[in-house]
Amino acid sequence: MRGERLADTPRWGAQQAKISSSEPIFLTEHVVIRLNAQFTRLVQRSLRSRDGLPYVDAQAFMMPFSVPGIGQQPHDFSAFTVSVTQSWPSSRGVVELRDGAPANSPAIRPNHLTTEDDKRFFIDAVRTVRAVLRTAPMDGVIAAEYQPGPGVVKDDEILDYVRQKANTIYHPCGTCRMGGDAESVVDASLRVRGVTGLRVADASIMPRITSGNINATCLMIGEKAADLILADYDSAMDN
Numbered sequence: 220m221r222g223e224r225l226a227d228t229p230r231w232g233a234q235q236a237k238i239s240s241s242e243p244i245f246l247t248e249h250v251v252i253r254l255n256a257q258f259t260r261l262v263q264r265s266l267r268s269r270d271g272l273p274y275v276d277a278q279a280f281m282m283p284f285s286v287p288g289i290g291q292q293p294h295d296f297s298a299f300t301v302s303v304t305q306s307w308p309s310s311r312g313v314v315e316l317r318d319g320a321p322a323n324s325p326a327i328r329p330n331h332l333t334t335e336d337d338k339r340f341f342i343d344a345v346r347t348v349r350a351v352l353r354t355a356p357m358d359g360v361i362a363a364e365y366q367p368g369p370g371v372v373k374d375d376e377i378l379d380y381v382r383q384k385a386n387t388i389y390h391p392c393g394t395c396r397m398g399g400d401a402e403s404v405v406d407a408s409l410r411v412r413g414v415t416g417l418r419v420a421d422a423s424i425m426p427r428i429t430s431g432n433i434n435a436t437c438l439m440i441g442e443k444a445a446d447l448i449l450a451d452y453d454s455a456m457d458n
């Protein structure tokens with residue numbers, strides 16, 4: 220069994236900058252407040268993966284600390300981290316059973332960064348973050364860029380860095396796409412085509428990934444599924 224069209228939001232690992240003071244109040248005032256304000260303004264205006272998109276297609280995350288990797292202790296210097304996720308990746312992966320043993324975990328291949336649009340998005344994202352960090356409100360805050368570092372400048376260098384550092388923010392969806400066409404897995408009432416009495420009600424039915432984090436949408440899919448099942452039940456009782 221194989222689920223295709225797996226969509227997931229990749230996050231380019233982190234752009235980390237050492238700051239010029241280790242005072243907590245400095246972090247709060249200069250980094251948290253100013254940088255969040257700058258990102259809210261600039262990203263909503265200009266961070267798009269390609270020209271002509273009607274909406275922004277990125278989220279920026281700012282953390283007032285930096286770590287070498289997930290689950291690891293913070294660095295022993297004062298720093299902050301900015302990362303960007305791609306809201307609408309065009310790369311598609313697969314989920315498939317490895318074998319017939321139900322206890323075995325499936326193979327999940329997200330295939331992040333396999334399309335030119337997605338590669339371009341992250342190259343642009345690194346440059347946009349750098350541009351934001353060079354704006355006037357950040358003057359005097361940053362002592363040095365720690366990662367990717369000043370040696371990472373060209374497209375292929377940036378892409379290589381992103382490939383090494385990028386991970387997921389855990390929004391897999393799309394392998395049981397809802398649609399009106401014969402190729403879709405479930406119909407508009409979440410019924411699996413060709414199988415009687417089976418509905419799918421989770422993130423896999425999304426035809427494409429949502430712009431923001433997907434949990435609220437998953438909850439609404441569950442709510443809608445409950446309504447549909449109850450309506451079927453009521454209708455059967457009436458007949």
Ligand SMILES: Cc1cc2nc3c(=O)[nH]c(=O)nc-3n(C[C@H](O)[C@H](O)[C@H](O)COP(=O)(O)OP(=O)(O)OC[C@H]3O[C@@H](n4cnc5c(N)ncnc54)[C@H](O)[C@@H]3O)c2cc1C
Nearest residue numbers: 388389390391420421422423431432433434435436437438
């Ligand atoms: C670490 C992490 C952080 C996240 N942070 C956010 C966030 O901040 N904001 C946000 O919007 N989204 C976030 N998400 C994404 C969000 O949690 C998921 O997109 C959402 O929960 C998916 O809903 P779902 O119903 O498709 O699947 P799930 O929530 O995974 O539900 C699947 C259910 O099926 C059950 N199950 C599995 N196998 C079987 C079986 N064989 N028999 C019976 N039951 C089974 C599981 O126990 C589970 O309860 C995060 C995800 C992760 C992993």
